[in-house]
Amino acid sequence: MSPLDTAPPVEADEKTVALVGPPNVGKSTLFNGLTGGRAKIGNYPGVTVEFAEGQLGEARIIDLPGIASLTPRGADSRVTLDVIGGRSEALPRPDMLVIVLDAGQLRRQMPFAREVLALGIPSIVALNMSDLAMRDGFVFDTGALSTALGVPVFATTAPRKAGRTAIGEAIELGRAAISKSDLAPAKELTELAVTAEPAETKAGAADRILLHPVAGLAILTAVLFLVFQSVFAFAAWPMEQIEAGAAALAGLVEAAVPEGWLQSLLVDGIIAGVGSVVIFLPQILILFFFLLVLEMSGYMARAAFLTDELMRRAGLSGRAVIPLLSSFACAIPGMMAARTMEGERDRLVTILVAPLMTCSARLPVYAVLIAAFVPATKTGPLSTQGLVLFGLYLAAVVSGLVVALALKKFVAPGARQTLIMELPSYKWPQPQDLALGLWRRSVVFLRRAGTIIFTVSVVLWFLISYPGDTLRESFAGRLGGLIEPLFKPIGFTLEMVIALVPGLAAREVAVGALGTVYAVQNAEENEAGLAAVLQNEWSLAAALAFLAWYVFAPQCISTIAVARRETNSWKWTWFMVGYLFALAYLAAGITYWTARVFGA
Amino acid sequence: MQAFFPLSQSKLRAPARIVSFRGDEALTAQLQEQGFATGETVEVQSRGLFGGSPLAVRLGRTVIALRKSEADALMVEPV
Numbered sequence: 001m002s003p004l005d006t007a008p009p010v011e012a013d014e015k016t017v018a019l020v021g022p023p024n025v026g027k028s029t030l031f032n033g034l035t036g037g038r039a040k041i042g043n044y045p046g047v048t049v050e051f052a053e054g055q056l057g058e059a060r061i062i063d064l065p066g067i068a069s070l071t072p073r074g075a076d077s078r079v080t081l082d083v084i085g086g087r088s089e090a091l092p093r094p095d096m097l098v099i100v101l102d103a104g105q106l107r108r109q110m111p112f113a114r115e116v117l118a119l120g121i122p123s124i125v126a127l128n129m130s131d132l133a134m135r136d137g138f139v140f141d142t143g144a145l146s147t148a149l150g151v152p153v154f155a156t157t158a159p160r161k162a163g164r165t166a167i168g169e170a171i172e173l174g175r176a177a178i179s180k181s182d183l184a185p186a187k188e189l190t191e192l193a194v195t196a197e198p199a200e201t202k203a204g205a206a207d208r209i210l211l212h213p214v215a216g217l218a219i220l221t222a223v224l225f226l227v228f229q230s231v232f233a234f235a236a237w238p239m240e241q242i243e244a245g246a247a248a249l250a251g252l253v254e255a256a257v258p259e260g261w262l263q264s265l266l267v268d269g270i271i272a273g274v275g276s277v278v279i280f281l282p283q284i285l286i287l288f289f290f291l292l293v294l295e296m297s298g299y300m301a302r303a304a305f306l307t308d309e310l311m312r313r314a315g316l317s318g319r320a321v322i323p324l325l326s327s328f329a330c331a332i333p334g335m336m337a338a339r340t341m342e343g344e345r346d347r348l349v350t351i352l353v354a355p356l357m358t359c360s361a362r363l364p365v366y367a368v369l370i371a372a373f374v375p376a377t378k379t380g381p382l383s384t385q386g387l388v389l390f391g392l393y394l395a396a397v398v399s400g401l402v403v404a405l406a407l408k409k410f411v412a413p414g415a416r417q418t419l420i421m422e423l424p425s426y427k428w429p430q431p432q433d434l435a436l437g438l439w440r441r442s443v444v445f446l447r448r449a450g451t452i453i454f455t456v457s458v459v460l461w462f463l464i465s466y467p468g469d470t471l472r473e474s475f476a477g478r479l480g481g482l483i484e485p486l487f488k489p490i491g492f493t494l495e496m497v498i499a500l501v502p503g504l505a506a507r508e509v510a511v512g513a514l515g516t517v518y519a520v521q522n523a524e525e526n527e528a529g530l531a532a533v534l535q536n537e538w539s540l541a542a543a544l545a546f547l548a549w550y551v552f553a554p555q556c557i558s559t560i561a562v563a564r565r566e567t568n569s570w571k572w573t574w575f576m577v578g579y580l581f582a583l584a585y586l587a588a589g590i591t592y593w594t595a596r597v598f599g600a
Numbered sequence: 601m602q603a604f605f606p607l608s609q610s611k612l613r614a615p616a617r618i619v620s621f622r623g624d625e626a627l628t629a630q631l632q633e634q635g636f637a638t639g640e641t642v643e644v645q646s647r648g649l650f651g652g653s654p655l656a657v658r659l660g661r662t663v664i665a666l667r668k669s670e671a672d673a674l675m676v677e678p679v
Contacts, residue, residue: 068633105635105661211646301665305648308654308667309649309650418627419654420667422662423663
């Protein structure tokens with residue numbers, strides 16, 4: 001038998017076990033499986049940008065960002081190297097490593113495994129996704145590899161429980177071992193482990209089409225387009241239910257609480273404020289669903305492939321595509337995903353441009369204004385509202401490329417850029433991983449709605465309701481009046497300015513704030529949704545200007561804080577905030593006056 | 601006909617064997633990390649629309665995206 005059976009167990013007292021492996025070997029799925037998905041991960045969905053931490057029995061399991069070698073390539077891989085080198089401040093040096101490899105790619109990944117084993121940390125090797133490899137005709141001899149390495153080797157199947165039991169037990173029992181000091185060359189090791197191999201696989205038929213220079217780009221455009229259409233099409237029903245629920249709740253409160261300030265606070269303040277934001281949960285989940293599917297299926301890397309040359313001409317690194325696409329969900333994971341980039345200058349430009357990508361918090365703002373001002377008709381077979389939304393996203397991409405080009409030219413020139421990126425094989429997204437990702441996103445969104453937006457709604461209700469009878473006499477009106485002159489030239493009304501100020505904390509708060517502003521003002525007729533109210537109250541030119549403002553304005557405290565952390569520089573952070581506000585003001589102004597010329 | 605040529609000039613879906621690396625050391629090291637090694641067989645699967653960059657290169661069971669300048673660093677011969 002292999003030497004692992006005789007290896008003395010490592011002390012079983014709160015061991016730290018780290019999963020290390022190259023990118024795209026199914027490490028995160030294995031981690032979710034081992035820890036039952038109860039991981040502590042910041043609040044960030046998508047790619048592994050920080051380590052996730054979970055529990056397996058007594059062991060503390062850590063999932064580290066993927067690395068291809070022990071040479072640092074980007075801030076992300078430095079995190080992993082610091083942890084396994086015992087140089088991390090956040091984590092102790094792991095007691096045990098689980099080296100996760102793609103069973104179907106051992107020849108390519110064995111040098112990496114050797115390099116890691118040579119560190120002398122007790123290890124277990126997992127040949128992951130072995131079921132897929134075996135289906136393709138591979139046959140493995142884990143015993144032979146285990147003997148040759150001197151550490152336990154398991155064939156694992158990340159998603160299925162049966163394929164994880166053995167390795168889970170080995171981790172819990174501390175069966176890891178330090179490898180032999182005189183390891184055979186990688187080539188020999190691979191030959192020992194792989195006893196049968198399929199004939200060279202021909203390229204996937206899917207990539208023939210999906211990576212086709214013309215068809216591939218057309219399909220990418222169509223995919224993104226469909227995503228934005230779906231955001232409107234599929235969300236309508238759940239949104240109606242939430243709206244009806246909020247109205248029913250308001251009715252109950254009106255019946256139960258006597259007319260007066262308390263009823264007004266509950267109905268006009270809290271239900272109108274929080275409700276007008278929560279209603280966008282279905283749209284945000286639909287958007288995230290598609291982004292997670294694109295990411296998990298391996299299509300995201302194809303999107304990066306197809307757009308790389310355009311990105312390069314805009315002065316961005318090809319690897320910037322993934323951080324920037326993630327920024328469509330939220331700029332925060334996007335900025336953090338930029339850690340995988342090697343060149344510091346490339347990374348800086350990517351971070352500075354990330355807030356321009358249309359994050360999901362803008363969706364509530366766009367959606368309410370589109371619902372109010374764009375007729376729900378069809379343009380050909382497509383919904384006009386979906387088209388406008390697509391246009392706003394397109395505006396973000398174009399402005400992002402233009403800004404990147406300008407930054408590269410004038411602000412942050414230089415640096416060699418490489419692409420060299422694996423295009424992972426296509427995989428069906430695991431329903432559990434998908435559900436987990438969406439669940440995490442919902443929690444973040446609802447927590448924000450329950451805390452920040454709740455607080456803003458209450459405070460704003462007070463500031464709007466007192467003193468006096470009109471908005472202009474109230475505290476909020478007087479405060480808004482102070483900065484109103486600044487925004488008058490670009491067509492913003494007092495109500496818009498009042499909504500903008502709390503909206504500085506987070507974009508979607510502005511919708512909640514508008515909900516409260518108009519609910520208090522029109523207390524008698526507040527059955528109509530916010531969109532209907534805005535339609536009556538705002539001119540088309542002002543609405544378009546507001547939309548244009550939102551394409552650019554960096555209205556998110558968290559993003560600014562993360563930009564500060566990721567760039568480690570206040571100078572660049574203020575530069576980012578400054579240029580974005582300047583663009584927002586210009587864009588809103590130009591939009592307003594152009595619309596006025598055309599009589600809107 | 602020339603025996604060796606850079607991978608960037610290889611025909612679509614024509615297998616080629618890596619004979620040597622050229623270009624700077626850092627780039628060579630990065631390519632080797634991904635599994636490119638002399639003697640390995642590679643095959644260009646697809647090329648980008650603009651300027652034929654990037655290239656999707658099959659290496660064993662993996663497909664790796666390389667920019668034209670990176671694929672230029674791999675000298676290959678037809679198999």
